[in-house]
Amino acid sequence: MTVDRRSFLAAAASATASAAISAVGLSADPSTARAAEAGADLAKARAEGSAVFYANITSVEPIIEAFSADTGIPAHYTRVSSSKFVSTVATESQAGKLLADVLQAPLPVLELLRDKGVLAPYRSPAATGYPDWARPDDTIQLFGVEYVSYLFNTKQVAAADAPKRYEDLADPKWKNQIVMANPASHSSTISWLVGLNEKKIFASEADWMNFVKALAANRPMFVASFGPTPAPIESGEKRIGISMPKYIVTKKPAPLDWGPRGGQPLLGTPRAMALAAKAPHPAAGRAFVDYWLSKKAMQLLATDVGEYVLAPGVHPPIDGIDQAKVLPIRDLSDDEIRKWGAEFKKIFAA
Secondary structure (H helix, E strand, O other), X not given: OOOOXXXXXXXXXXXXXXXXXXXXXXXXXXXXXXXXXOEOOHHHHHHHOOEEEEXXXXXXXXXXXXXXXXXXXXXXXXXXXXXXHXXXXXXXXXXXXXXXXXXXXXXXXXXXXXXXXXXXXXXXXXXXXXXXXXXXXXXXXEEEEEEEEEEEEOOOOOOOOOOOOHHHHHOHHHOOOEEEEOOOOXXXXXXXXXXXXXXXXOOOHHHHXXXXXXXXXXXXXXXXXXXXXXXXXXHOOOOEEXXXXXXXXXXXXXXXXXXXXXXXXXXXXXXXXXXXXXXXXXXXXXXXXXXXXXXXXXXXXHHHHOOEEOOOOXXXXXXXXHHOOEXXXXXXXXXXXXXXXXXXXXXXXX
């Protein structure tokens, strides 16, 4: 999925918060959660009857179930792929038939919907303590990073022999032993490769390009997206994959470990959410956003799905991840995706 990032004027500042719903205990007395720009009215949310969640993220049923159990508000989750998210939501909204109260998608997708007037301003008190950069404007809230690095098969690669740095992936000993999403067509992989340069992982752009060419010389196997990358590593067909550490959790007990462990940061695309401007159940939508951003819900997402979340002090149960520095990468424009995809197609002969 590729979308163009567009400039915008910031939304109006959020109103002063009144009594807000608890970030972790939403089953408290509704009198503690009065409606405001920065908090949900739980009594009104219950009266609305349900909350509807459109999302591209998967494996979120534990949070959906916990929200319903803790608040008494039924929640309905609809999976919408990133490639169809803008068209689906924009079409429903223009027809006055948008069913969703809350929208979750990659940051550039929500930015496009914001520019179409589909998103509503809302600042959740549950995001207190999140990084400053997690709030790009008054409509969008970042809650995690779809982090990417590399995985290796622990039965085939001894810890002492495993790559310690990104540069080690270019070692000729890994020729024909790497799997990755196609760098000519997979936008997230294109963005990740470019991000390695822009985040100064390498000493110079020349060093970065030498790494890219050496990685290509190792003749990696290409798959369509990150989703299929763990399987060849699990089976032993390949020893290393440019992939996501979260698969260590979701594929457990597969023999997977991650790198780099030497202090280099992990990079990834920000995960974002927002309240729909014409939400059928606006109070329930605010209650859902508050719950989703709470430490309790983010712990479920980290523990059950392996996601890297921005709630302070919450990490997935992956050895060493709590010590890793995870950075959001810049969203490339359509033109940049096309340019670098064409360049990587030549380099990787993809």
